[in-house]
Amino acid sequence: TLSVSEKEFTSKFLTLATLNEPVLPSNYQKPLKDVSALGVALPALKYRYNPKRAK
């Protein structure tokens, strides 16, 4: 089977994903009072951050 190019996939995907009104609007925020899980811890990056170097 021929794999679909990423560009083609994206275009089709966007069409499908925007057929209907989304369940969660683009400005949806679950109130923090209702948040009971934080997801998974993201892996640490191998780059150090130096706050003194930041603009």
Place this chain on the structure above:
Amino acid sequence: MSTENKDNVIQQKLARTLHRFESKIVAGDYYEAHQTLRTIANRYVRAKTYELAIELVSQGSTSLLKAKQGGSGTDLIFYLLEIYDQAEVTVDDASIGRLIQLLVLIEPTEPNMKDVITGMNNWSVKFSDYKFGDPYLHNVMALKLLEGEHIYEAERYFMLGTHDSVGKYIELVWDWFVQAVDEDIQKGFNTPQLTLVGSFFNRLIFNYLFISNIKFANEAKEKFLKQYVEEYPDVKYETIAKRIPGQDEDFKLFFFNDCSELNFLQLLILTCQTKNKALFQSLNEQYKELSTKFAPQLEFLGQEYFGIPAQRQSNFLQDMMSGLLGGSK
């Protein structure tokens, strides 16, 4: 004696105590000042006149911190939190404000700082409806932790902060990314931004999607990627705008020729909004490598938005118990 008079007398006493305390601080008698104040505050606590104890201890801590006496200053913050706990002080503008004022005065290099922050947050968890603590407090804590170079802790508190925190979190991730690019350029790599950008951008997107904050995920997407294409003009991209039914604004996708990770993450936000399981599976199917790389993150999102049960490694004890109890699982 009328109540008003009695209150006056108490206020005068408190003022005198604080005055004596201040003179000792000025004279450099920190130890004595600290001990005396604790003794008097103890008396107030035993008499359950918590308001006075709170006033005395927080002012005492303020003076010590201003005099760069981090150890004694933070000791009094811990004591203040004990009083808060005992007096069952709930989270409101005044109780939070007092802690924020103290927090701001702590030196970022103060060894107790992380513990103070944990103590404050624990109090706000216990005496508010926020399971992870108060968002306003988080915003200040994150800034303080950042100054003290506790980056991952700062990140966590930004994520659970206010709208003000979003801009600061994006700024942190951006600055961190720029520093990483510089570091790699110095090592002789060509265009390291292309390989690095995803690993920074994904933190913003995953963290906000985890707590179902679509608004902040979209905001982070927009701001971070806009800055990326502006400051790295060699990056090849095109924008695709798509009208979303029922929404005021289009979904804007920055399509990158050389970075699938950025494309995938943007599509992921929209997919979470739809809560459409088939779309989620098709996205994962198309980006197999990334869905393997982000397996734990996507498993959580699968559960949260699409009702896909997590395929946890079987828990022997739990399986045995459910077997004994006649469970069908």
